[in-house]
Amino acid sequence: MFSRKSANSSGASFPEKWQDKTSLNFNEYFQGKYKLENYFFQAFGYIYESEITIILSLIPKETSMSSITLFISKEVDSKLKNNPAKLEKIKDTILDIQGIIFDEVLKDLENVPYSHEWIDYTYKKEKYHYKLTRENVELTLKAEEWLAEDSKSPKNDL
Numbered sequence: 001m002f003s004r005k006s007a008n009s010s011g012a013s014f015p016e017k018w019q020d021k022t023s024l025n026f027n028e029y030f031q032g033k034y035k036l037e038n039y040f041f042q043a044f045g046y047i048y049e050s051e052i053t054i055i056l057s058l059i060p061k062e063t064s065m066s067s068i069t070l071f072i073s074k075e076v077d078s079k080l081k082n083n084p085a086k087l088e089k090i091k092d093t094i095l096d097i098q099g100i101i102f103d104e105v106l107k108d109l110e111n112v113p114y115s116h117e118w119i120d121y122t123y124k125k126e127k128y129h130y131k132l133t134r135e136n137v138e139l140t141l142k143a144e145e146w147l148a149e150d151s152k153s154p155k156n157d158l
Contacts, residue, residue: 001140001144002044002046002053002055002071002137003046003048003051003053003073004051004053004071004073004118004129005048005050005051005073005075006048006049010046011046011047011048011053012046012047012048013044013045013046014044014045014046014047014054014091018043018045019042019043019044019045022043022045022056022095023040023041023042023043026041026043026056026098026099026102027040027041029099030102030106033106034106036058036106038060038061038062039058039059039060039061040058040059040061041056041057041058041059042056042057042059042137042138043055043056043057044056044057044137045091047076047081047087050075050076050077051073051074051075051076052073052074052076052087052090052091052094053071053072053073054071054072054091054094054095054098055069055070055071055072055137056069056070056098056102057069057070057135057136057137057138058102058105058106059136059138066134066136067134067135067136067137068105068109068112068132068134069132069133069134069135069136069137070098070101070102070105070130070131070132071118071130071131071132071133072094072097072098072121072128072129072130073118073128073129073130074090074093074094074126074127074128074129075127076090093123093124093126094128096123097121097123097128097130101130101132105132112132113132114132114133114134115131115132115133116131116133117131118130118131119131
């Protein structure tokens, strides 16, 4: 669903513990640096057949405002997927990149460079892809869940 390469693939979600810890780390770091009392970070991670996608959303507490969501994707092959140490290094590097990009975004929340297209990004001679959107990932997940439940329920044709 959040894959850069295959929009129809749901992928495997990272453990909730990882997502919670990552969210907490970003909240602690950026809250102290930018005084973001009206926002909070929420992290999501997915591994697909040939990529990892990590999503970090800055979500406003005021529901009339839009989220700022950064998706970062890195292609991986089966050797990397089956090597936990290398996989952790890729995840850590993606989080570093998210920190760098959000550091720039948070300097001027009025002029966020949103893009629904994936943009190439090179970091330490490795290729990544990112996009910055207004998507509320939690709402997207709830909608997908609702649609999946709806498709399973019997239809009453009148």
